[in-house]
Amino acid sequence: MRGQQADHEDGCKSSRPCSSSPGRRRSMHENKNDAPTSKVFYRPLEASIRWAGLLRYEQAILASVSSPMNLPQSLDCPRLGELRLYTDRIYDGILNGELPFGQHGITTRDTALIESPDLTVRHVDLKCWMRQHYPEQRPGFLFSRSERITHPFISLETGQAMLVERQALKSVLEQTKRQLRELQDKHDALLKQPTVIPACAQSPISDRAEATYLNIVGGLLELMLGQSPSGTPYSSFKTQEAVVSALVAHHSGAMGIAERTLNGKFATARRRLRSASR
Structure with a gap:
């Protein structure tokens, strides 16, 4: 099983397209990019590039970075702050034992690999780690469209704020209903009055x-x-x-x-x- 996984991972890592069905190739690749959107495993910088939505700049970023743990102060790409943050988060998860890692997609937990350019994290491990530690994040390279739509993240604070807002809206609705009933009663009373004003009332x-x-x-x-x-x-x-x-x-x-x-x-x-x- 390990040998089959390594063969599959090496095939996805190579520059040649995988010999799978056309539907699978379309789901694993972005519209006109040769680089795969989702892979079996990633180097930390490859994952953070996808996390930040910078896949179109991947080749330029990889060519400009010598040490993924220490990104340069400037890069020819937008959202460099997000890229730096997401890279730091991935390495933080690795260093704290939260995110399994290895080499070429094979999990080894060899700490000597942490500063190696061959350090990789598996797609399934990265997804589980992100779901647990950053549940509000749903990047497209890890989560399907249905997962992003049907499982939106709502924090405790957000949920409490929504409940408070809901109660306030209910109060406003009840008050508006009361005012509407009062206006309706006044309208009905006016309709019951005679249209001609009596002479005594003039x-x-x-x-x-x-x-x-x-x-x-x-x-x-x-x-x-x-x-x-x-x-x-x-x-x-x-x-x-x-x-x-x-x-x-x-x-x-x-x-x-x-x-x-x-x-x-x-x-x-x-x-x-x-x-x-x-």
Whole structure:
């Protein structure tokens, strides 16, 4: 079994593509990169490059780094800080016995290999180590798309904050529902009120306003029943009764348009106009 694993690992490490099915080759390689995205084992710097999402810069980075444990201060690639952090994390896991390591994909735990360029960590060990020590991390070269979607990491602090926010939102929702019910009750009450405001609820008309209205009505009535200086009638109405009859005939359904009411108002208006003209 060990020999088969070594043969498979040597084949994945070589520059030639693996002689597996096309579907497997596509899943093990990035779109147009010759370098495999996922491998059976990695050198620490190869793993941190993938972790930081810098696979397209892999050849340039590997050519510029002489000691993976001590990255240069500057490199021709973005996110150098992340690359340095992830490299340090991997070596920290190795040095503290958390991450199994070996040579060419064979686990040996030989501490003499720690500074060797042949130091490697297996894909399965790296994935287990990251799941345990950095559960919030789900880099694509270790975890499938379904694993990244269906198993999102939520820390204890984040979970508590989400619960507090949920309770606050529930309180706001209940308050909004109460306000909505109150507004609905007020709306229903308004709909039940009569559309015409009773006369008793209206503001009383002032004496000055009443005198103004009566003068206007009296003036119009006198004009309709009068004639010009040459004797030409201003209208076809000869008497007040004729005006009242016409109003009742055309507007009998309107409030105040009744024979008795009109005669009373017209008489009062004509008296008020005559007294005002004296």
